[in-house]
Amino acid sequence: MLTEEEFKAIYLNYKIKEIVPFLKKLTPKDKIEVAAILKKHINKEWGHNNISVLAALACSRTKEEYAKLSPGYYSLPIDLIEDLFESFIPEWIGESYPFLKEIEYLKVMEWEQSGYLTLADELNASLLSSSLLSADQLQSYPVILDSYIWLLFEYECSITARYHDVNWKDTLKTLVQENKIDRFRVLKSSLKAINFNFSKENNTWFLELFNYLEPTDREIVELQEELFLIFHSTQHSLFSVVLKMITPIAIHKDFKTGEFLQAVMPLVTLSSKTIINPLLQIFEKIAGNNEKYREEICLLLMPVFLNKDKAVQNKAAKIVLKYGDPASEKLQEEMKLYEGSLLADIHTLLDKFLVEQKENKEEQNYEAVVWHTSAPVLPVQTISDFIFFAPQVFNTGEMYHFDLFLDALMRFDNEFEEDHFHQLEPAFKAAFKLKDTSGFRHLLATFLINYGLFRQKKKSPILLEARLAFPDLENWVGKKTPLIFKAYHQLLLDIFEALKQNKKIPLLSVPDHSPCWISVHNLVDKLKIYQQKGEMPVPFDLEIALLRIEKEELKQGEGYAKEHLNTEYFHLLKPVFEQNYFSEHYRNGFLDGNFSWNLSYRKIYKWNKTEEIPQFLVDIESRKELPENASFPDYVFSSYDGVYDDDMIRILYTVPYFSCSVFAQKYNKNLSNAVYQYDIKESMALLDAWMKLNLPFQPVHYVFLSAGLFNKDKTFSGMAFEVLINRAVSNDFDMEELGKLIGKKISFEWAPVKRLTDGLSGFINLSTNHNIAFEKLLISILAAIEKPVFNLKKLLELYDELKTRNQSETDKTIIDLLEEWGKENNLKKLSIKLKTNERKTL
Structure with a gap:
């Protein structure tokens, strides 16, 4: 103490x-x-x-x-x-x-x-690097320059730090110039430090230091092996700098050509022109200087032909033409592997290296894949099955699981005993977990909790707890509830009322095959039960069922309905069999997706700056109030503020033929500009759900797809191109409509052209039909571009490639535009080539 x-x-x-x-x-x-x-x-x-x-x-x-x-x-x-x-x-x-x-x-x-004290080496490096001592100060203790300064190259530290005008690059250079430390050791240590792979910042700094000391050709030759090791780094940004250093010594008598070619082998597959161009330059120097390596170089650069950049392929082709032996079997065999990737002009240039093929590989390599194969949706057969199935409905699953759940509940309601409700405890628990959520899942959870409280005689603890967490079903709707949820809410209220009245009637809106379709025959069979019981359907249940009817074999379905239903019940199917029914009751834009659209600028406030970015908006009216007698489609054609996650897909699968408002509002909210885009996963899920319907695209679907093709998220853009490939050769896919939209966006500089051309160039030569379809797309895109834009040359090169492969002439629309575009310096040669339909020959 x-x-x-x-x-x-x-x-x-x-x-x-x-x-x-x-x-x-x-x-x-x-x-x-x-x-x-x-x-x-x-x-x-x-x-x-x-x-x-x-x-x-x-x-x-x-x-x-x-x-x-x-x-x-x-x-x-x-x-x-x-x-x-x-x-x-x-x-x-x-x-x-x-x-x-x-x-x-x-x-x-x-x-x-x-x-x-005795300093540990790594700690010493950290302390020394952060000290930023001057060259004079570092000489205070001989041990610093003799030993400690080299620790900066061996341990990750703050060597990249700088304070005002003091930094380690200048300090080290001064020490080298004053012969206080060994110059060659600094150069070698810098390269060795890069191969320790500390961090991107450090790697870049050490390479900059090496350059800053201005190494001579002799020094680079002596350090070539250390430079070659850098090509194994994951940091590709270093490669172009190293290649530029190596270029002057590539034909030096002491240059280790074989080791270099082995080291750069992985680089040939990269797409960056800043790497490929100096690499090809070195290859050409070596091939021109030493006949021994010519075939090896020609074989080595074959993967360059996977690069769809025409200038890159052209440079590689010139090396092959100049130094390759057309009689070389190795070169011929290797060339076969890359023949399908050769651009048309390059294919012509390298014709003497290519062995004629009897079969058309293009057609053999492509097989059309069905996006989704519809499968039967079977109802829940027994109460035991229902007890097992019910908890799963509130987790992940197919959209129609909710319909199957409600359908089974209506069929088994009269057969439930008290013990069955105890067995449904897992379902009540799964529903209870959704107490803090929103949307349709919360609505269905509220429905089940209210149903359990209504039916179970001795209330289970979970239901008593849930009573406090969930509202009464009647009170589920709030002031900000989206109109579409009010429609679903009304549907569940009516179903709940039918359960209270012990009506054992089938649910009409349950899909009988995926993802959401109902056949006319099945619907007629269910209506026949209503007819026998003298019951009328729940209004929204009937309307949803009618909206889900697949429009196939309707004539036969109409005959079947007339045969089994009386006039009153047959009249309920009027929207299905009258071709103009919906067009007479609803505005066309909501039915055919032909909304108007406009291009404008959106102001974004970022920190203290205001940024204006281009946006492309679909002009759709969002209604926020409806009359009491509104139909289900009226609710669908309303605002979707507050609708998230898979509820958008639920709406889509409720009205598969009238999905235009779903896509228009989702697009406007999340994809209308190319800079700030949101909920990419949801957009992908919605596009995938649409493709599963296998319906013809409408204008608003092309708008949505165009946003995907330009998207900076590679997963989304990749999926959008999959959709394009899948539908490009379909008779009901309008390439001109899609091309016009893309062209307008490009003309307005809505998104970088390169995103589109990079994606599309990867699918050239997929099949002859695809090449023809893509040429139509490019013609429509170019025709909609009102002025030269950045990277227009890439679009024209792509069009030229497709035109050459299809052996077609330049479209008249394009020729007229080329007169104006040809005034641009970078487009002159290409414009002349396209106008004259020139073919590159030997």
């Missing part, structure tokens, strides 16, 4: 002169006591000062304990620390970064020379 009182008296009265004598006389047990006092009071009622810092230094048993007790920012009393070191030095002091980082590096060197 005396130790605690004495230390507190020193600290609280700031008796600075007494602290070191006090610390020197402490026993190990006393130090533990002082450390405990610091832990208890520091950063609570006490703050740090020189006394607490010295006490923490003297009484901490490990560097970790000191790190917890030290302030980490306090200016240390060096003279008092040195006074303490005369009688006691912590064993861990040479390993403690929190302590040593607060000490000037030259003082640390002084302490090391005095024997107070």
